Amino acid sequence: MSYKNNYSFISSAPLPRSWVEIDGQALRFNIRVARNRIPKKTKIIAVVKSDAYGHGLVPISRELVQSGIEVLGINNVDEVIELRNAGIQNPLLILCPILPPEAPLVIANNAWVVVSSFNEAKWLNNAAEHLGKKAIIHLKIDTGMGRLGFSPSNFVKEMEKIKKLSSVCIGAVCTHFAQADTDLEATEKQWLELLKLKEYFKGLPIHVANSAALWRKSVYACDYVRIGLALYGLAPMSFLRRLLRPIMSWKCKVVLIKELPKNHPISYGSTYRLKKPSKIAVLSIGYGDGYLRSLSNKAFVLIKGKRCPVRGAVTMNQIMVDISELPSCKIGEEAILIGTQGKESINADELAKLAGTISYEILTNIHSNIPRQYRHFLSRSNASLHYYE
Numbered sequence: 001m002s003y004k005n006n007y008s009f010i011s012s013a014p015l016p017r018s019w020v021e022i023d024g025q026a027l028r029f030n031i032r033v034a035r036n037r038i039p040k041k042t043k044i045i046a047v048v049k050s051d052a053y054g055h056g057l058v059p060i061s062r063e064l065v066q067s068g069i070e071v072l073g074i075n076n077v078d079e080v081i082e083l084r085n086a087g088i089q090n091p092l093l094i095l096c097p098i099l100p101p102e103a104p105l106v107i108a109n110n111a112w113v114v115v116s117s118f119n120e121a122k123w124l125n126n127a128a129e130h131l132g133k134k135a136i137i138h139l140k141i142d143t144g145m146g147r148l149g150f151s152p153s154n155f156v157k158e159m160e161k162i163k164k165l166s167s168v169c170i171g172a173v174c175t176h177f178a179q180a181d182t183d184l185e186a187t188e189k190q191w192l193e194l195l196k197l198k199e200y201f202k203g204l205p206i207h208v209a210n211s212a213a214l215w216r217k218s219v220y221a222c223d224y225v226r227i228g229l230a231l232y233g234l235a236p237m238s239f240l241r242r243l244l245r246p247i248m249s250w251k252c253k254v255v256l257i258k259e260l261p262k263n264h265p266i267s268y269g270s271t272y273r274l275k276k277p278s279k280i281a282v283l284s285i286g287y288g289d290g291y292l293r294s295l296s297n298k299a300f301v302l303i304k305g306k307r308c309p310v311r312g313a314v315t316m317n318q319i320m321v322d323i324s325e326l327p328s329c330k331i332g333e334e335a336i337l338i339g340t341q342g343k344e345s346i347n348a349d350e351l352a353k354l355a356g357t358i359s360y361e362i363l364t365n366i367h368s369n370i371p372r373q374y375r376h377f378l379s380r381s382n383a384s385l386h387y388y389e
């Protein structure tokens, strides 16, 4: 007996209980804001690592490229394959070190790589030689981030060795700021550390700025900027947030409504007790979907334009919110976890602050099986509602 056949009649997708909407118009608006911030000669490396910060790697990359973005910044070889399979031909800059077996794939797909050691350059050189191509690498200097990059003290020596590799071409020199969002002085110190070595890489393009740095100081724009968060309409600094439009809304549905008496406990651990008789809505979202458990008893959701407080612990697939102020709320009602409804808004930064994290983690934590719907996208494959899993 075929289990599969018995169930084939339910194979079409039902309406989702939780979904993410992504607005192409807002994305293009943010791209324009970024363009206006940089000199004409400066190219944008749009960072689309981690599934474009949870927005969807291929649809976002297509839209960025269609809107004139020159380079896509990614994390690994899987993303190279996915983007090339999607027909994207732009330069792809891999921001993370590659491993030796990955070198041929990187070269065959014309990806650029940020390199932090002579060995990485050598592996890429060998693969390039073998394939009759050139490896394009961006040399990174660790000016204070303590993650990737050559240490400034041996950068010059290593660069000279790399220059002797016949199938390697140095496309740029770069560094990464550790505190662009919080500490201008420390950021400037890193910048000056890079400039100390400038005579050694004269003529080569430079890139240093992430979103925060770009809006801290315009000289950080250099030849390329590597920006992610700002394109998605978010920013660590509130003045920048006001210039941008968040491109993502995250929604779910009311699946049950109940009246509970005063003192009734709510959810695991009974961490909340009703202060008065209340109307409670159960929503179809939880930490298993990426709505952080640390939002328990802290966050709000929007229903019918009103802020409704989350009561009790966030569970794996459900949360409870107080809707006592909303007499007309019905089963199936839309609830906004992130986004705008009427005059009220909840953004990823608000959730991040409540959960003790950063907006990046809120976005990238939204489970990939939550469907993304693309609206107002120019790229043809996303012209209508587009769900992907």
Ligand SMILES: *Cc1c(COP(=O)(O)O)cnc(C)c1O
Residues within 6 Å of the ligand: 047, 049, 095, 176, 209, 210, 211, 212, 226, 227, 228, 229, 230
């Ligand atoms: C992720 C990343 C960026 C983008 O940072 P945003 O703050 O999202 O603009 C830039 N550079 C590097 C090296 C990164 O890893």
